[in-house]
Amino acid sequence: MTTRILPAVGDPDAARSVTTLAGQLPDAEPAPPVPDSTQLLDTLARLAADSLDALPEVVLVHERIGPVPALELVREVALRFPAVGVVLITADAGPALLSAAMDAGARGLATLPLGYEELASRVQAAAQWSAGVRRHLGGGAETVTGPGGTVVTVSGAKGGVGTTVTAVHLALAARAAGRTVALVDMDLQSGDVASYLDVQFRRSVADLAAITDISPRVLQDALFVHETGLSLLLAPAEGERGEEVTDRAARQVVSALRGRHEVVVVDCGSQLTGAGAATVEMADTALLVTTPDVIAVRSAKRTVRMWERLQVRKAEETVTLVNRHHRSAEIQAPLVQKITGTRTAAVTVPAQFKELQAVVDAGRLHELDARSTVKQALWTLAGELGLTGAPASAAPAPGAPGRQLARAGDRGSLGLRRRTGGR
CATH class of the missing domain: 3.40.50.2300 (Response regulator)
Structure with missing residues (x-):
């Protein structure tokens, strides 16, 4: 043989x-x-x-x-x-x-x-x-031998640009399309996924950090199954426990999740940690959320350049979403694409604060009205990214990269020093 x-x-x-x-x-x-x-x-x-x-x-x-x-x-x-x-x-x-x-x-x-x-x-x-x-x-054993599910990370150019709302609705859209979906809160110190979805659950991603071999039973015990059918892996309630989640732990957790779910959406927040960098690097799609204002777009550019310096992800392998968009804004999606060097999503999310306020205040983001223009835009984005069964190439995206398979490395305590020294 x-x-x-x-x-x-x-x-x-x-x-x-x-x-x-x-x-x-x-x-x-x-x-x-x-x-x-x-x-x-x-x-x-x-x-x-x-x-x-x-x-x-x-x-x-x-x-x-x-x-x-x-x-x-x-x-x-x-x-x-x-x-x-x-x-x-x-x-x-x-x-x-x-x-x-x-x-x-x-x-x-x-x-x-x-x-x-x-x-x-x-x-x-x-x-x-x-x-x-x-x-x-x-002989029929059910073992994952291929690449597993699709991993999408959602990061913010700065705080308050709508990262968590975006992540939650991408996950909800994929779930509504019949996919098995895990939603992970990797914003380890200030993650709010639990608050947005009215969840109180004791276990978190930090409980998996010290486990070297995450079995299906251990993983299931750490997940909260939401009424929408989403499997939630939450950020720790005590922010200081976020330090327990190293880049190595993050890679193991996300790998275990993608082996058992068709879609894994990860809210990485706006602060770069070793765990967040590892997750962005191993993602199939890395989404960067910005608003159409000078400060946020500058922050998006800094984030993209930092990812490149640290060899986390190349600019052309990143998709930027313009949130809270309005037609009269001086900064439009093509300008964001030119400034950041990324590909901007074909869809933009309109600035409709009133549509969100009631469900956000009630912690019931999943109950956002189907007529909401924000929801319609985010669910369209999910189709553009291929999370709902629609082909990822359906939206016009000249020069858009294909499926990214970059993986994360072991970067040390907060995951950054090794990369600044080169290879």
Whole structure:
């Protein structure tokens, strides 16, 4: 049986060495190496969308892969593509790393400099394990092997621009279309999703932060099922607990949610934290909400530039929504697009404060009248983003990027220092 091998190696010299040696293994068919974690996950997701059998049996992850650190990448591949055997290539053969690699889901560890016998042994073991999993999956086991659900993050250019209202109604629109939807409040210190939906619930995203393996039962215990059918994962009631949610924890939580929901909408607020940055980076669509005034648009530009400097997301991979729009405003959507370098959504949300006031004050945002122009605009936006079954390309968007599969990395305490130092 042929063993298909996909090397993930950033350094060109190391990539040639790994590919050459892998090509000498018996019955091995190495693919061209991918240079970073984003392309690896993109490639695997594309293959998984075709069929389980299209996936390679073995992925070789080099220790210096980026931007996602190697162990985090191993964990991501193992979680999202469990039929793929992952072998970590590293110079550190110590028991601590071996244990960490196994905990992350690696099926073997090959030490540098690579030797033929050791690599052959590790690849063979990983390939046998992969074959066993595929036989099991062929027997009808329900295991997510593809990219899972769609993740949309909603961030604010500044406070008070309507981020939470937007996030809630995108989730409601997707749910009304028959999708299974999770709404996550990742505005960890001042999130208001619970207040907008009249929810009192003790558990929050902080309760999942210290759990390294989030099982379906653990996840379900942390979710509140709202009367609308939305699964809510709320921000902690005590804002200081937000510090417990690291970028690593955020990635694990969102990955677990997308594996069990067709749509995951995440309210990231307007302050960049490590958890928020990780979520924006791994999102399929990153929505940035602004209002058509000078201060907010300047803030949107600063946010986009900061995301680019920190390698969170490129400007052209971001969609900007103009909220509280009116025709007489000097700042219109095309100008916002020009200033920020992002793609602006085809729909704008009108400035109709009176439509929202009663339901916001009552904490019943989900009861907003269907005739509301705000609701109609936001639900149209959900269709534009492909959350209601409408094709994402339905709205005119020249040069709009396709599905984004960038993933988050481990950025340290608040997730920012590692990126400012480059790779």
